[in-house]
Amino acid sequence: MKRAGLVVAAWGAVLILHSIVLFIWVGVAYSSMLLLASGLASVVAGLAVAWRASSPRRRALADVSLPAVLLALGVFTASGGLVAGRWLTVLGAGIMVVAAAGLIRESLAMRREARG
Amino acid sequence: MTVAVLPGRGVIGWAAAADHKVVALRLTVAAAIFMLAGGAMALVMRAELAQPGLQVTSTETYNELFTTHGSSMIYLVMIPLALALGAYLVPLQIGAADLVAPRLNLFASWLLVLGGISIYGGFLTAHGAATAGWTEFLPLSDDTFSPGPGTDMWVAGVGLANLAEILLAGTILLTILTRRAPGMTMLRLPVFTWATLVTCLLTVFGFPALEVALGLIVAARHFGAEVNPVAYLHLFWFFGHPAVYVMFFPFLGAVAEVVQVFSGRRLVGYNALVLALLGFATGSMTVWAHHMFTTGQVPNEYFAITSTSLLVFAGIEYFDMTATMWRGVVRMALPMLFAIAFLAQFVIGGVTGVITASPVLDYHLNDSYFVVGHFHYTLFAGSMFALFAGVYYWFPKVTGRFLGDRMGRVHFWLLVLGTNLTFFPMFVLGYLGMTRRVADYPDQPGLDWLNLISSAGAAVTGVAMLVFLWNVLVSLTGGEPAGDDPWGGHTLEWATTSPPPRHNFDSLPPVRSFAPLLDLREERTL
Amino acid sequence: MGGDTTRGAFDALFSAYFVVTTAAVLLVLVALAAAVLRGRRRGARRGGDPSRLEIGYVLLLSTIAVALMAVTVTTELNVDARRPAGVQVQVVASQWRWTFQTEQAGHRATTFNRLVVPRGTTIAFHIRSRDVIHSMWIPEVRFKRYAFPDRTTTYDLEFPSTGTFEGLCAQFCGLDHDRMRFTVQVVDAAGFAAWLEAHAS
Numbered sequence A: 001m002k003r004a005g006l007v008v009a010a011w012g013a014v015l016i017l018h019s020i021v022l023f024i025w026v027g028v029a030y031s032s033m034l035l036l037a038s039g040l041a042s043v044v045a046g047l048a049v050a051w052r053a054s055s056p057r058r059r060a061l062a063d064v065s066l067p068a069v070l071l072a073l074g075v076f077t078a079s080g081g082l083v084a085g086r087w088l089t090v091l092g093a094g095i096m097v098v099a100a101a102g103l104i105r106e107s108l109a110m111r112r113e114a115r116g
Numbered sequence B: 001m002t003v004a005v006l007p008g009r010g011v012i013g014w015a016a017a018a019d020h021k022v023v024a025l026r027l028t029v030a031a032a033i034f035m036l037a038g039g040a041m042a043l044v045m046r047a048e049l050a051q052p053g054l055q056v057t058s059t060e061t062y063n064e065l066f067t068t069h070g071s072s073m074i075y076l077v078m079i080p081l082a083l084a085l086g087a088y089l090v091p092l093q094i095g096a097a098d099l100v101a102p103r104l105n106l107f108a109s110w111l112l113v114l115g116g117i118s119i120y121g122g123f124l125t126a127h128g129a130a131t132a133g134w135t136e137f138l139p140l141s142d143d144t145f146s147p148g149p150g151t152d153m154w155v156a157g158v159g160l161a162n163l164a165e166i167l168l169a170g171t172i173l174l175t176i177l178t179r180r181a182p183g184m185t186m187l188r189l190p191v192f193t194w195a196t197l198v199t200c201l202l203t204v205f206g207f208p209a210l211e212v213a214l215g216l217i218v219a220a221r222h223f224g225a226e227v228n229p230v231a232y233l234h235l236f237w238f239f240g241h242p243a244v245y246v247m248f249f250p251f252l253g254a255v256a257e258v259v260q261v262f263s264g265r266r267l268v269g270y271n272a273l274v275l276a277l278l279g280f281a282t283g284s285m286t287v288w289a290h291h292m293f294t295t296g297q298v299p300n301e302y303f304a305i306t307s308t309s310l311l312v313f314a315g316i317e318y319f320d321m322t323a324t325m326w327r328g329v330v331r332m333a334l335p336m337l338f339a340i341a342f343l344a345q346f347v348i349g350g351v352t353g354v355i356t357a358s359p360v361l362d363y364h365l366n367d368s369y370f371v372v373g374h375f376h377y378t379l380f381a382g383s384m385f386a387l388f389a390g391v392y393y394w395f396p397k398v399t400g401r402f403l404g405d406r407m408g409r410v411h412f413w414l415l416v417l418g419t420n421l422t423f424f425p426m427f428v429l430g431y432l433g434m435t436r437r438v439a440d441y442p443d444q445p446g447l448d449w450l451n452l453i454s455s456a457g458a459a460v461t462g463v464a465m466l467v468f469l470w471n472v473l474v475s476l477t478g479g480e481p482a483g484d485d486p487w488g489g490h491t492l493e494w495a496t497t498s499p500p501p502r503h504n505f506d507s508l509p510p511v512r513s514f515a516p517l518l519d520l521r522e523e524r525t526l
Numbered sequence C: 001m002g003g004d005t006t007r008g009a010f011d012a013l014f015s016a017y018f019v020v021t022t023a024a025v026l027l028v029l030v031a032l033a034a035a036v037l038r039g040r041r042r043g044a045r046r047g048g049d050p051s052r053l054e055i056g057y058v059l060l061l062s063t064i065a066v067a068l069m070a071v072t073v074t075t076e077l078n079v080d081a082r083r084p085a086g087v088q089v090q091v092v093a094s095q096w097r098w099t100f101q102t103e104q105a106g107h108r109a110t111t112f113n114r115l116v117v118p119r120g121t122t123i124a125f126h127i128r129s130r131d132v133i134h135s136m137w138i139p140e141v142r143f144k145r146y147a148f149p150d151r152t153t154t155y156d157l158e159f160p161s162t163g164t165f166e167g168l169c170a171q172f173c174g175l176d177h178d179r180m181r182f183t184v185q186v187v188d189a190a191g192f193a194a195w196l197e198a199h200a201s
Helices: A005-025 A030-051 A067-081 A086-115 B012-016 B021-051 B059-094 B101-126 B147-179 B189-208 B208-222 B229-244 B249-263 B270-284 B288-295 B300-326 B334-356 B359-365 B369-399 B405-432 B447-478 B518-526 C006-039 C051-080 C191-198
Strands: A058-064 B002-005 C086-094 C098-106 C107-112 C114-118 C123-129 C134-138 C143-149 C153-157 C164-167 C183-188
Touching: A005 A030, A005 B147, A005 B189, A005 B270, A005 B300, A030 B147, A030 B189, A030 B229, A058 A086, A058 B101, A067 A086, A067 B059, A067 B101, A067 B147, A086 B059, B012 B021, B021 B059, B021 B101, B021 B447, B059 B101, B059 B147, B059 B189, B059 B229, B059 B249, B059 B369, B101 B147, B147 B189, B147 B208, B189 B208, B189 B229, B189 B249, B189 B270, B208 B229, B229 B270, B229 B288, B229 B369, B249 B270, B249 B300, B249 B334, B249 B369, B270 B300, B288 B300, B288 B359, B288 C143, B300 B334, B300 B359, B300 C051, B334 B359, B334 B369, B334 B405, B334 C006, B359 B405, B359 C051, B359 C143, B369 B405, B369 B447, C006 C051, C006 C183, C086 C134, C086 C143, C098 C114, C098 C153, C098 C191, C107 C114, C107 C191, C114 C134, C114 C191, C123 C134, C123 C143, C143 C153, C183 C191
Parallel strands: A058 B002, C086 C123, C114 C183
Antiparallel strands: C086 C098, C098 C107, C123 C153, C134 C143, C134 C164, C164 C183
16 A cells, blocks of 8 residues: 555656756756656655555545635635635635635544544 | 545535545546537637638637647646546555555646646736746746736646645655555556556656746746746656656557457567566656757757667567467457557657757757657657547446447547558648648648648547547436446456445455456466 | 658658648548448447457557657758858837848848848848737748847758749737738859849948
């Protein structure tokens, strides 16, 4: 289970190798930096997944989550500030806070349920 | 071990359901609606281009249409469908009860739909929708050259949709890495799941560059920033090239599953194919500046070499699938028809890509209709056909009913005719000197009748798609019932009911290879 | 590969690529047809390890890829190489017209949407934009280059045939992008010198 993360890390390592070739070719440039950044991120993510021990614990499966939908609406509203002005972004942020509270309440309920 | 809580009912239940299957179906319905809208726009564009002169639209409207057509098909249709296929099938194929973080996927699915609404909302504004293409290069997309909120709504919409896609790909990737059934090692993953894995790698580690590029547009439009146009190009294409492979790999994976099942044998060369997928994916991340050959600002030789090398990985995939058919007994069921058409047509898109991977050839062909033909062959004649192979194959699993066979064959043959009529003339048009993103073109020999043929093809394609839509609507209620495993499948999704229950499996068969059900069947006949 | 001109290089390279790609497509179609028909006549075959065939196939593909890379890179280095030029053209792209400043031996002429050049000699182009990204495409010589607002890009072109040819903008640049066209008049050396003297400012 843990070793699967190494696939991602290996993939990232190949990207880093490619970026080294680019660094030799063009030096420090947008292209070489982009590829290096992507490769590093993949290696770190892959190692992180491989490191964490898998925990076959009881999990609660959320069937329905209204706060998650509300959070999406909040982000959407906030993005409308780009067109309508800062007030809409603030409103959206407010909706997101309410949604986040709902999500936390759900998480606590699910944890209680899973503990049985 | 999972426990279902917080059950919901009715429309609210369906809209707020976190079950990966419902998440995937919502995304699919949304993508289908955006595809109808984007497809209608394409038909209007082709009606305009059928003859030289402006007959159908104004130039301004045409520019809105091609921008929204491209933006829809990429951000709102093909990428979402690619991820939706994985979201639905990966937990089933690996024997899991759901994806990792179901509420995050629920959130992402709505974020994507709302992003699409934002993009389309531009049409309702005084200045109209965005008009600088699905690419929206700076400085054209800044507030001086693209005034009005339409472009801002495009930026916000794409930003949301892209974020949603990154999140969903992240959870699918984590699910593959951490939630496989006992016995399912990485080298026993079904081919479709491997294809989805590399898709998610490209999305998670390539798509964030687009968020940064969009941030540059916001900085230019709202904070007066002077953005280096070449920096924008690098960021955009660093996302944009992996994006086209995200719109390819899952559908290739679907074809691989269909080819195995309808050849009656497991894949020939599984290990080679897995290595080819991983190699192809790393390659996909290193080729992006072939979109910038004509800028004179990038090392053309490096990107020409990396781009050309991709043909080796594609060739391995073709070899393995052809060998599987060769060594099996081919059943020409509908999914297989579409799979074979995919293989036959995609290669045309592929080789025209190898042509444009050569800078000197690209100096002429870049930004011409040759490229438009190339990417429509890979994405429509290729990926879209592969998607249909997957849809005809998995529709019985999702709904418990078959899609109509006779109507499906009408759909297939109309689509083959329409697709090739529409897109093949484009190679010639580009070679002759017709550039892209033009509402009108000069009345020159060759340009007129080739455009007319292409537009006729588009009409046929439109009819084919309507036939398919009708088939879906009719089959949802009246289609022939299908059981758990109507095709003789190899992988775990066929070891549960059609459709599967909330928690996917009541029990799992033993997993000893990438084709566990085929193993069981072969054991029984020994 | 091909002549020293962009047109010659493109035509030669495209012919080679056309042959290779057409052969590849035909091979794939034949292989698919054979694979479909074969299985329907016999029963399913099991066993037999195709890995040696696959390895040979991969080596063959890689050789083709390397050959394509070699011919692509050498052609590109040749085309992009700078050569001494007697004629200099400053190109300014703007929404939505082309401004050309043509110079030879101290004479300089400015034209709009019309480029006059001599046949058969290297001409140095210096291109930039006044506003957004444009792209100067002359299909006759199989070449295009982006025009950026923040930098000047230089490249050489040679026009092997006299005549009047099309030029157009190949990078979407706003409302009248599709009308941003120009004509290219290629004349012989004497005719060009005469034209330049007559139009010089």
